Amino acid sequence: MHRAIDGLISDARSAGMRPGLVTNGWLLPQLIGRLVAAGLATLLVSIDSHSIGEHERNRGLPGVGERIRQGLTVARKHGVPTLASVTVNRLVRYEALPETLADLGFDSVIFSYPRRQPFGSSSLVYSGESRLIDFDSAELVRALEAIKSLKGRFPVMNPSPSIDDIQRYVRGEEQMFACVGGYKYFYLDWNLNIWRCEAWSKPLGSVFDLERIPDCRDRCTACMMACYRDTSTLMHAAVAVSDAAAAAAQGRLGEAVQLVFRRSVALSLGAVASELGQISRLARHA
Numbered sequence: 001m002h003r004a005i006d007g008l009i010s011d012a013r014s015a016g017m018r019p020g021l022v023t024n025g026w027l028l029p030q031l032i033g034r035l036v037a038a039g040l041a042t043l044l045v046s047i048d049s050h051s052i053g054e055h056e057r058n059r060g061l062p063g064v065g066e067r068i069r070q071g072l073t074v075a076r077k078h079g080v081p082t083l084a085s086v087t088v089n090r091l092v093r094y095e096a097l098p099e100t101l102a103d104l105g106f107d108s109v110i111f112s113y114p115r116r117q118p119f120g121s122s123s124l125v126y127s128g129e130s131r132l133i134d135f136d137s138a139e140l141v142r143a144l145e146a147i148k149s150l151k152g153r154f155p156v157m158n159p160s161p162s163i164d165d166i167q168r169y170v171r172g173e174e175q176m177f178a179c180v181g182g183y184k185y186f187y188l189d190w191n192l193n194i195w196r197c198e199a200w201s202k203p204l205g206s207v208f209d210l211e212r213i214p215d216c217r218d219r220c221t222a223c224m225m226a227c228y229r230d231t232s233t234l235m236h237a238a239v240a241v242s243d244a245a246a247a248a249a250q251g252r253l254g255e256a257v258q259l260v261f262r263r264s265v266a267l268s269l270g271a272v273a274s275e276l277g278q279i280s281r282l283a284r285h286a
Contacts, residue, residue: 005031006038013039020044022085026064028071036078043075044110047084049091050100058091058132065104072105083157084109089132094146098154108155111147113166113224114140115199137170144170158226159271162233166224175221176264180232180239182216199223234275236268 005021012019020042021035028045035043045068049055052065072082084106086092101109114133135143144167150156165175181187182196182204189195193203196216204213223229240259248256259265 006034009035009038009040013041018042022046024059024061024064025068025071026061027067028074029067032071032074036075036080040075040080042081042083043072044083044085045072045106047086047101047104047109048089050093050096051091052100052104054091069104076105076107082107085112086110087112087133088114088135088140088143088147089130090135091132092143094143094150098150101154108157109150110157110226112226113144113229115223115225140170141167155277157275158230159233159275161267161271162226162230165221165233166226166229169221169224176267177221177229177233177236178217178219179221179223179228180235181220181228184235184239185228185231186210196220197223197225197228199225233268233271237265237272240265240268 009019009021018041019039021040022044023046025045032043047055048058056062056064075082082105084101084104086097086109088111097109114135144163147156147158148160148163151160162177165177168175179185179197182200185197186204187195187198188207189203192207194205194207194210194213195203199222204216240262244256244259247253247259
């Protein structure tokens with residue numbers, strides 16, 4: 001299995017991709033050197049709490065905190081960006097989180113939001129009924145506000161305008177950024193099926209048919225998956241400019257102007273500008 005991971009990373013690197021790995025960190029001390037040598041571009045480690053003791057109890061992995069620290073030390077020595085992957089849950093005390101993450105050796109943190117919709121993809125296992133993530137709307141909005149407040153203390157990869165949109169989603173309000181899932185962003189399962197996203201009801205087709213799969217442009221905002229919603233916020237301005245250029249080429253100048261001069265475009269550009277340092281660092285390790 002370990003050699004298979006090395007091979008996947010190496011093959012992805014050879015194909016011009018920047019492979020990342022999400023792990024619980026247990027085997028990092030043994031494997032991180034080989035993973036870096038194979039071409040690992042980004043390392044993400046799951047963290048459940050500001051308290052390492054609480055994290056270890058929740059994971060059932062006593063001592064994993066020290067293993068994570070050892071692995072991150074090697075990764076950072078080789079210039080591999082290290083991200084803490086934290087699902088919003090009741091074990092996290094957000095004001096205490098930056099000190100813990102800095103002590104372990106993380107460069108930044110990215111948050112995942114509890115998911116309220118069922119999954120369509122059969123390659124994921126998930127339960128939204130755990131007491132750790134079964135938030136009511138008011139609790140979740142407060143947790144999201146706490147995440148925004150961390151940005152001045154520790155690098156948070158989730159753009160603030162995206163978090164604002166998730167808060168609107170939780171409150172049942174109209175959202176600003178349409179998802180690019182099924183258009184610019186896809187999910188590939190282990191059967192090589194392409195999905196618009198994990199929450200979609202059925203796959204769009206095989207990966208070998210990707211060029212023939214129609215674009216999904218229906219302004220979907222039906223879920224709160226961070227990887228899709230954050231990406232959609234960051235790509236929103238570029239998509240608007242592309243749409244405006246297409247409209248202008250067809251003589252629809254008024255439509256082109258309206259597409260570009262929207263508040264959502266300005267917010268997207270602001271999000272890209274605010275995250276540019278972190279994005280550049282991730283891109284440099286290629």
